[in-house]
Amino acid sequence: MTSRSRELRAERLLRDLAPQVLGAVIRRFHDFGAAEDAVQEALIAAATQWPRDGVPDEPRAWLIQVASRRITDHVRSEAARRRREAFVVSLVPPEQQIALAADSDEAVEHDDTLTLLFMCCHPALSTSSAIALTLRAVGGLTTAEIGRAFLVPEATMAQRISRAKQTIKASGVPFQMPTLEERAARLGAVLHVLYLIFNEGYTTSSGPELHRDDLSSEAIRLTRAVHALLPDDGEVAGLLALMLLTDARRAARTGPAGELIPLAEQDRGLWDQGAIAEGVALVSAALSRGAIGVYPLQAAIAAVHDEAARAEDTDWPQILALYDILMGMSDNPMVALSRAIAAAMVRGPEAGLELLSSLDADPRLAGHHRLDAARAHLLERAGDHEAAIAHYSKAAGRTTNIPEQNYLLSQAARLRDARK
Known part of the structure; x- marks a missing residue:
């Protein structure tokens, strides 16, 4: 070695x-x-x-x-x-x-990670502070990475984490698994934390690698542990299903040099069929029990993608319908952005662009590269290559993930070459 x-x-x-x-x-x-x-x-x-x-x-x-x-x-x-x-x-x-x-x-042999997870999500903390502290302590993210996930400056996030640690210390919170009632009170923050850890692992906010397998794998492991603790909770099952269905595509997301390969161009033979089958079973069971929540709905969308043998076989009308339901339950701007893309696939790029224009005033997306990247893609489909080049270039300048940046720059270069 x-x-x-x-x-x-x-x-x-x-x-x-x-x-x-x-x-x-x-x-x-x-x-x-x-x-x-x-x-x-x-x-x-x-x-x-x-x-x-x-x-x-x-x-x-x-x-x-x-x-x-x-x-x-x-x-x-x-x-x-x-x-x-x-x-x-x-x-x-x-x-x-x-x-x-x-x-x-006993301390050496016992894995206290799940206890630590619930401790960090104690109600003595605000939800945002609990999530930030857990991402630092359990997820291993840097303060800068957490700041980017929350769309706030690193210094602001450092102060938030420091205050959260002081609050935990002053509260005298016992280091033990919470009661059933306490678990219920903290579960929303716990699931949000696991979701963010997984997302940071699946597409890192910065650096030379597209993904960090250690983070996504740890998020799946912890979510499995929470699911074993609460097997009948539909949101927990939905989140685990979402992670499995998304992570199943990991091997096909990058090429030999680590370059990003978009969903529509991936070799679906590389997808993990075992993870897909497990994820579909989990979300199907959750939905059959009436668990129509944020995570089961996102898992259902991921399942529609994963069950399509080819990109052109994707059931976009069903995906759009699921996003319509999800929009009524979530104020997440990324959900609105994904819905705009789904609408473009069903009704044409102009419909998607119209929906994207409504997101321009959302401060949570101001300067975010995904908004520019989505707009560039839809402008290209609409035939406005000049504007698409501009937005691909702008998106590339706004991401610090190198494979994403290289992909966006290559898209702009491809359109420039096509004009010659």
Whole structure:
């Protein structure tokens, strides 16, 4: 194995283990902020040592041990500075100090990621803060990535996450799975978080790769865990189905050089038929139980795409009808954008362009590359190649995902060449 291969393997493993390690350290020390700092230090140490020395036999236990040592050293230092004898007085009640200072085999072996997920979505936090904190702690997204997902500046998002951590610490939230009633209160935020983590993995907001398999796979794993916890919840089943039906196309989305391949041009023989079958079964069962919610409807749309043997066989009228229902339930501008594309496929590009024009005043889409990319595509179909070139170029300038950017620039270049 080359040094670069070892480095990539270590990076993937660290991303997968980070939320599990954070959960274990929070369980032991009961301090979210201190635990996150300690885990970050452990991850940095592993990123330096593992590519050089090799991954340890028990990488998760290694990270927990290093993070625990960091946080214990920090607590001891603080205690000495403040002339206190009890080294964890500033973190936990006295009756917990002996138990928490000792090594805990249970903390090493137990996967606390699901508990961490629900903890971050505690009602003491606003929904937006809960989602941001969970994306940072569980999803492993950077503050900049989360800011882009929320369409706010990175500095604003950093302040929001910092306040959320302080709120969690001040509230004294116990690190344990919530009751049935508490789960119900937090479920909406939990599902939204998992949806955003999956989306960031399926199409990254920046960087040289189109997707991050670690994020999308972790989102699917966590959603499976929530589904096992709440098997009769239609929204949970719908979200899991949506992820499976979407992720099933991953192998066909990029070419040999990592270039983006749009849905209509993909080799459908590369699609994961097992994931499609599972997703269709999940959404069919959810809809048959009357679960007409946001996630089951989106999953139904994905199922229509996946069940078409060829792009030209896609049942666009059915997709448009599903988007019409979804529009009545969601104020998501991306849903409105997708509906405009569906309308163009059914009624012609002019109908789609008219719907897109109504989105120009939506501040959530101001400067977003997807609006320009959709408009460019429909303008091309309408025969206005000059305007299409302009919007393909504008969209390329507004995305920081390199494969998306290259694809949009290639579309503009293709139309320019066609004019010569």
